[in-house]
Amino acid sequence: MQYEKLGNSDLEVSVVGLGTWALGSDFYGEVDDSQSIAAIRQAIDSGINLIDTAPPYGDGHSEEVVGEAIKGYREQVLIATKCGVYRDGAELVRDLSPSTIRKQVNDSLDRLGIDTIDLYQIHWPDTNVPLEETVAELEKLQEEGKFRYLGVSNFDKQLLEEITDLTNIVSLQPHYSLLQREIETEELPYCVEHNIGNLSYGSIGGGILTGKYDQPPEFDDDDKRSQFYPFYDEETWSQTLDLIDVMEEIAAEHNAPIVQVAINWVRQQEGITTALVGAKTPQQAKQNAGAADWDLSAAEIERLTKASNKVIK
Ligand SMILES: NC(=O)c1ccc[n+]([C@@H]2O[C@H](COP(=O)([O-])OP(=O)(O)OC[C@H]3O[C@@H](n4cnc5c(N)ncnc54)[C@H](OP(=O)(O)O)[C@@H]3O)[C@@H](O)[C@H]2O)c1
Incomplete structure (x- = not known):
């Protein structure tokens, strides 16, 4: 595993992190908790030290599973969770009001079974609450020791500019992969300039960039993947298969699985600190962590970027 400093914090984070949205066991297919705990422990054994979760993942369940899995491993892991989105049944509600954040941070600490959150992230913007009010409450919570870094x-x-005028943030968590590169024009350069770290999410397109699908997968109606990662519609699907052909050739040259090519392309981009990757099983966690055991060459990165350009309009 390789480690990098996260922005201007003193956190040394693994360049592959573990995402735990799926471990909430709803909206992402069903998962078994004992399997999830085994996946988290395997990730830790493989050198991953950054675990990302959030209250809406399984309406608190993902945080509970993470809390259970890290019992006895607290010193080896950095826990990242979030505020500002909660569940109302199947609905996701954005709310960055001070009272909601205060409740959420305490609930997260209880579910995770820890005293302090290492990285506390605003999950999504909430246009109904002035950012100043949100930040003032977050600074109070930070002073109270509820979390270490924001x-x-x-x-x-624009929002990054607004918040950096108000307070110190150490990281951005954006959607970023070979299939989603919007941040390259503005947000990523801004972060590089201001020493803000980046934890990419959807780094393997929700699973599609493993190359495991010959046909567009059919998810259950309540599975949010096809909405959240809309890469399965024609014509994106056929173009993505062409991209995966290129990834497969590069993977074969390294005797590595395709998923590691996807992860390495992300984590080796300037400004990306950690590629967050979800894993439902110990096998997936180990394979994903293994990406950090080797690097793509500059020529391979360029070839992949060109192949990605043909998919991304
Ligand atoms: N901030 C936000 O708004 C936001 C949004 C989304 C995600 N996130 C965070 O980012 C993390 C990563 O994103 P994500 O989990 O949505 O998507 P992802 O990492 O792109 O894809 C994860 C999924 O791919 C499949 N997979 C993983 N490793 C595999 C392997 N080696 N071989 C085959 N299949 C594999 C698994 O699902 P199957 O086995 O079912 O295929 C897994 O759940 C999340 O868990 C969450 O922590 C944040």
Whole structure:
């Protein structure tokens, strides 16, 4: 495993991190908790030290599973969770009001069974609450020791500018992969310039960039993947298969699985600190962590970027 400093914090994070959205066991297919715990422990054994979760993942269940899995491993892991989105049944509600954040941080600490969150991230912007009010409450919570560092997720450049005028943030968590590169024009350069780290999510397109699908997968109606990662519609699907052909050739040259090519392309981009990758099984966790055992060459990165350009309009 390789480790990098996260932005201007003193956190040394693994360049592959573990995402635990799926471990909430809803909206992402069903998962078995004992399998999830085994996946988290395998990730830790493989050198991953950054685990990302959030209250809406399984309406708190993902945080509970993470809490259970890290019992006895607290010193080896950095826990990242989020505020500002909660569940109302199947609905996701955005709410960055001070009272909601205060409740959420305490609930997260209880579910995770820890005293302090290492990285607390604003999950999504909430246009109904002035950012100043949100930040003032977050700074109080930080002073109270509820969390160590503040990060944001899904913020565009304008919001990044607004929040960096108000307070210190160490990271952005954006959607970023060979199939989703919007942040390259504004947000990523802004972060590089201001020493803000990046934890990419959807780094393997929700699974599609493993190359495991010959046909577009059919997810259950309540599975959010096809909405959230809309790569399965024609004509994106056929173009993605062409991209995967290129990935397969490069993977074969390294005697590595395709998924590691997807992860390495992301984590080796300037400004990306960690590629967050979800894993439902110990096998997936180990394979994903293994990406950090080797690097793509500059020529391979360029070849992949060119292949990605043909998919991304
Ligand atoms: N901030 C945000 O708004 C936001 C949004 C989305 C995600 N996130 C975070 O980012 C993390 C990563 O994103 P993600 O989990 O949505 O998507 P992802 O990492 O692109 O894909 C993860 C899924 O791919 C499949 N997979 C993983 N490794 C595999 C392997 N080696 N071989 C075959 N299949 C494999 C698994 O599902 P199957 O086995 O079912 O195929 C897994 O659940 C999340 O878990 C979450 O922590 C944040």
